[in-house]
Amino acid sequence: MEAIIIYTTASSMEEAEHIADALVGQQLAACVQIMPGVRSVYNWRGKIAQSDETLCIIKTEAKRFKAVAQAIEQIHSYEVPELVAVPIVHGSIDYLSWLNDQVESEI
Numbered sequence: 001m002e003a004i005i006i007y008t009t010a011s012s013m014e015e016a017e018h019i020a021d022a023l024v025g026q027q028l029a030a031c032v033q034i035m036p037g038v039r040s041v042y043n044w045r046g047k048i049a050q051s052d053e054t055l056c057i058i059k060t061e062a063k064r065f066k067a068v069a070q071a072i073e074q075i076h077s078y079e080v081p082e083l084v085a086v087p088i089v090h091g092s093i094d095y096l097s098w099l100n101d102q103v104e105s106e107i
Contacts (some may be wrong), residue, residue, distance in 0.1 A: 001100045002062040003088040006069075008042060009053040011077050016054040019075055023058060028068050030102035033057040062087070063104050 006029075010016035013036055033054040042049055060068055060083070069083050084089035088096070 001096070001097055003099055004046040004062045004085045005061060005088060006058040006060065006083065007084050008072055008076075008084075009038060010054045010056060011038065011053065013050070013054050015075075015077060016056050019056055019058075019072055022071055022075055023068060024102075027103050028064055028071055029058045029060045031052065031059045038049065042100065059088075059099055064103055073102065081099075082091045096105065 008019065013034070016034045016036075020029075020034060022054060023029035023032055033056070035057070037059045038053045040053050042051075042052050058068060065085055072081055072083060
């Protein structure tokens, strides 16, 4: 199993909770941590923009990235939601085994 962490931001706590519930409920993610109070500064359509956002940290398997991305894109209010994945290089065997058990159904 190749475990990954996917980052996405949401416009509100409610949107983040909706994303988390959908991903965990569909066994696309083992866990989603929600962190409110993130301030993002970015360039959008040629202008510097700032937004207060809620960060979602999604733990899943690499083979689930496409399905997670599709689910987020269907739910998300943003025109271009953040979808960035990084590999989990090391982790406790027990935690990674639990993660695998949560998303083990076949794609």
